[in-house]
Amino acid sequence: MATRGSQPWKVKGMGWRVGVSILTLFGSLIFAIIWLFFYAGSYNIYQNIAIMVVIILIFIAINGATWAPWGMKQKRMMKWKG
Numbered sequence: 001m002a003t004r005g006s007q008p009w010k011v012k013g014m015g016w017r018v019g020v021s022i023l024t025l026f027g028s029l030i031f032a033i034i035w036l037f038f039y040a041g042s043y044n045i046y047q048n049i050a051i052m053v054v055i056i057l058i059f060i061a062i063n064g065a066t067w068a069p070w071g072m073k074q075k076r077m078m079k080w081k082g
Helices: 014-042 045-081
Strands: none
Touching: 014 045
């Protein structure tokens, strides 16, 4: 099982994944705010929407790449136990 002793909430490999998730969330928000306040005026609405979509896609890609291996490992552990 992926728990440590009497602390079941401390799952191995969670700390850095949570850290990456938080950093990418705040990084995405900061980038979007900076873009909208300082650079968006030079582009039309469709280009700005495209930039926001790219920011969201990059956020999803980084978090997906971070969490997918952990999820697959948990699935294997559940099959092995059950």
